[in-house]
Amino acid sequence: MRIGFVGMGIMGAPMALNLLRAGFDLTVYNRTASKCAPLMSAGAKQAESLPALAASSDIVITMVSDTPDVEAVLFGNGGLAEGLKPYSTFVDMSTIAPSAAVRFAARLRNRTVDYLDAPVSGGETGAKAAKLSIMAGGDRPVFERCLSLFQAMGTSIVHTGPTGSGLKTKLINQIVGALNLLGAAEGVRVCQAAGLDAATTLQAVSSGAAASWMLSNLGPKMASRDYSAGFSIRLQQKDLRLAMEFCRELGIDAPGVALVFELFTRALESGFGESGNQSLIRLWSA
Amino acid sequence: MRIGFVGMGIMGAPMALNLLRAGFDLTVYNRTASKCAPLMSAGAKQAESLPALAASSDIVITMVSDTPDVEAVLFGNGGLAEGLKPYSTFVDMSTIAPSAAVRFAARLRNRTVDYLDAPVSGGETGAKAAKLSIMAGGDRPVFERCLSLFQAMGTSIVHTGPTGSGLKTKLINQIVGALNLLGAAEGVRVCQAAGLDAATTLQAVSSGAAASWMLSNLGPKMASRDYSAGFSIRLQQKDLRLAMEFCRELGIDAPGVALVFELFTRALESGFGESGNQSLIRLWSA
Numbered sequence: 260m261r262i263g264f265v266g267m268g269i270m271g272a273p274m275a276l277n278l279l280r281a282g283f284d285l286t287v288y289n290r291t292a293s294k295c296a297p298l299m300s301a302g303a304k305q306a307e308s309l310p311a312l313a314a315s316s317d318i319v320i321t322m323v324s325d326t327p328d329v330e331a332v333l334f335g336n337g338g339l340a341e342g343l344k345p346y347s348t349f350v351d352m353s354t355i356a357p358s359a360a361v362r363f364a365a366r367l368r369n370r371t372v373d374y375l376d377a378p379v380s381g382g383e384t385g386a387k388a389a390k391l392s393i394m395a396g397g398d399r400p401v402f403e404r405c406l407s408l409f410q411a412m413g414t415s416i417v418h419t420g421p422t423g424s425g426l427k428t429k430l431i432n433q434i435v436g437a438l439n440l441l442g443a444a445e446g447v448r449v450c451q452a453a454g455l456d457a458a459t460t461l462q463a464v465s466s467g468a469a470a471s472w473m474l475s476n477l478g479p480k481m482a483s484r485d486y487s488a489g490f491s492i493r494l495q496q497k498d499l500r501l502a503m504e505f506c507r508e509l510g511i512d513a514p515g516v517a518l519v520f521e522l523f524t525r526a527l528e529s530g531f532g533e534s535g536n537q538s539l540i541r542l543w544s545a
Numbered sequence: 546m547r548i549g550f551v552g553m554g555i556m557g558a559p560m561a562l563n564l565l566r567a568g569f570d571l572t573v574y575n576r577t578a579s580k581c582a583p584l585m586s587a588g589a590k591q592a593e594s595l596p597a598l599a600a601s602s603d604i605v606i607t608m609v610s611d612t613p614d615v616e617a618v619l620f621g622n623g624g625l626a627e628g629l630k631p632y633s634t635f636v637d638m639s640t641i642a643p644s645a646a647v648r649f650a651a652r653l654r655n656r657t658v659d660y661l662d663a664p665v666s667g668g669e670t671g672a673k674a675a676k677l678s679i680m681a682g683g684d685r686p687v688f689e690r691c692l693s694l695f696q697a698m699g700t701s702i703v704h705t706g707p708t709g710s711g712l713k714t715k716l717i718n719q720i721v722g723a724l725n726l727l728g729a730a731e732g733v734r735v736c737q738a739a740g741l742d743a744a745t746t747l748q749a750v751s752s753g754a755a756a757s758w759m760l761s762n763l764g765p766k767m768a769s770r771d772y773s774a775g776f777s778i779r780l781q782q783k784d785l786r787l788a789m790e791f792c793r794e795l796g797i798d799a800p801g802v803a804l805v806f807e808l809f810t811r812a813l814e815s816g817f818g819e820s821g822n823q824s825l826i827r828l829w830s831a
Contacts, residue, residue: 380753380754380755381753381754382754385753392749392752392753394749415749415752415753417745417748417749418745419741419742419745419746419749420741420742420745424739424741427735427739427741428736428741428745428746428749428750430735431732431735431736431739431741431746431750432732432749432750432753432754432755433755434728434731434732434735435728435729435731435732435750435755435757435760436728436753436754436755437728438724438725438727438728438731438801439724439725439728439755439757441724441801442720442721442722442723442724442725442728442801443721444801445720445721445724445799445801445802446717446718446720446721448797448799449713449716449717449720449788449791449792449795449797449799450713450714450717452795452796452797453710453713453717453791453795455705455706455710455713455714455717456705456706459703459704459705459706459714460705460714460717462703463678463680463701463703463705463714463718464714464717464718464721466678466701467666467667467671467678467701467718467722467758468666468667468668468718468722468758468759468762468776469666469718469719469721469722469725469758470757470758471721471725471756471757471758471759472753472754472755472756472757473754473757474721476754490754502735505735505739506735509735509738509739510738511734511735511738511829512829513731513734513735514804514808515724515727515728515730515731515804516731518800518801518804522800543797543798
């Protein structure tokens with residue numbers, strides 16, 4: 260089984276490396292070709308073009324930023340679609356609009372290419388450690404065909420339903436996570452303004468009904484003004500924009516989603532885009 | 546060491562019972578005296594009045610609802626203060642305004658009575674199982690004097706700093722928890738509106754960066770429309786009102802706190818006061 264992988268970014272590169280380590284026959288492609296170098300050192304082949312990568316792969320994976328990126332990589336001039344083989348499988352692991360995944364899947368079905376949306380959670384740390392959460396949407400046989408690949412990249416692997424449902428689950432994940440992050444940020448702000456000891460407060464609050472991954476992992480970073488990026492403000496804001504659009508499509512008024520989207524947009528506009536998402540707290544601290 | 550306990554409500558009764566089980570000499574009091582019956586069956590004495598309870602106790606504990614309740618029990622006509630012995634200790638485990646605790650402590654210091662604010666988290670389940678989180682503020686020797694009592698009622702016991710800091714920590718706990726709860730509620734709403742399977746979605750979302758106690762414990766209840774009360778909307782709204790007042794005192798503009806306070810107030814006004822706090826989701830579901 261020959262695997263093609265497009266997108267050697269912060270997430271894609273370590274994910275592809277884990278596929279190599281698991282023994283998969285891997286060909287990679289990146290717009291900026293130099294980013295493929297670490298993968299080639301590790302044994303990957305590099306494709307000269309997207310159609311060439313598609314033509315030599317049984318399963319093609321993309322890991323790029325947003326809906327227009329996936330559309331361009333797939334259907335743009337010199338895109339994957341020009342080379343995808345009948346009876347091959349296309350797996351998009353990017354976080355994009357669920358409705359776009361449904362459209363893309365329909366276009367590929369006309370070429371007898373199977374489609375899976377399989378976005379991930381866990382950030383750069385999870386990608387490097389092969390501990391991602393993978394939420395996959397599509398036909399179950401297609402999911403099962405890709406399972407050994409997912410197992411090389413992640414630990415929590417869930418088939419969520421038909422095409423688009425992986426992305427819908429991912430957007431729910433981002434809604435819940437962003438509100439948890441806001442809770443952690445406001446908790447740390449009050450702690451600091453009240454002159455409480457941050458370590459003691461976080462210890463007390465992390466042990467009961469207020470416990471969250473965000474509080475345990477990003478609370479201490481916020482308290483110590485460590486703004487290093489595990490997951491960036493820019494990508495969190497992008498995911499919340501997709502979540503807002505999705506709520507609008509569903510006809511849901513979600514005041515929490517609206518608030519975190521507004522706050523992360525302010526954080527982006529304040530120049531914190533490439534900082535870690537815990538930098539949300541910088542909206543209020545000097 | 547003789548212990549007095551005032552307030553045999555949903556929380557106070559099981560907490561007092563755990564003190565009895567640990568072998569403490571316990572006298573109880575409740576405004577509605579009949580609520581003391583289960584404690585008396587278990588071996589507690591019942592005081593005829595608050596001053597009588599205070600006069601026969603080395604440590605007096607109160608577990609009531611709000612700031613005015615503590616003030617009335619302590620300093621009202623026929624209140625505890627009329628009987629509290631010099632060199633005794635008063636421990637308020639209710640969730641009230643931190644600034645009120647500082648005032649009450651000063652008044653008791655004039656009578657040579659030590660004061661500890663020691664609010665709890667964990668709800669009725671935690672109270673019954675003796676697994677509360679206890680956040681105590683006051684002088685360390687006073688805290689240490691009460692430690693064996695706390696160990697009979699809770700598992701996470703943290704000395705947070707001087708008088709009032711237990712309550713400040715508790716309000717931070719409530720801020721973080723309420724925003725996590727909103728995250729869980731909006732996640733479940735989107736899941737249902739999108740027609741996703743709730744169990745699968747919760748499984749996928751609970752395993753990564755969006756994980757929280759609220760999502761794991763109240764997400765499934767929201768999805769199955771189980772509105773039974775572990776912690777009520779009425780008390781959650783009261784705690785968020787205290788948190789709002791505290792943010793105002795600190796000069797903090799906290800948009801997340803403001804939003805959850807508004808939403809829990811709407812839930813209270815919608816008649817969900819005695820339902821579990823997961824009933825927040827009923828604001829949007831039929």
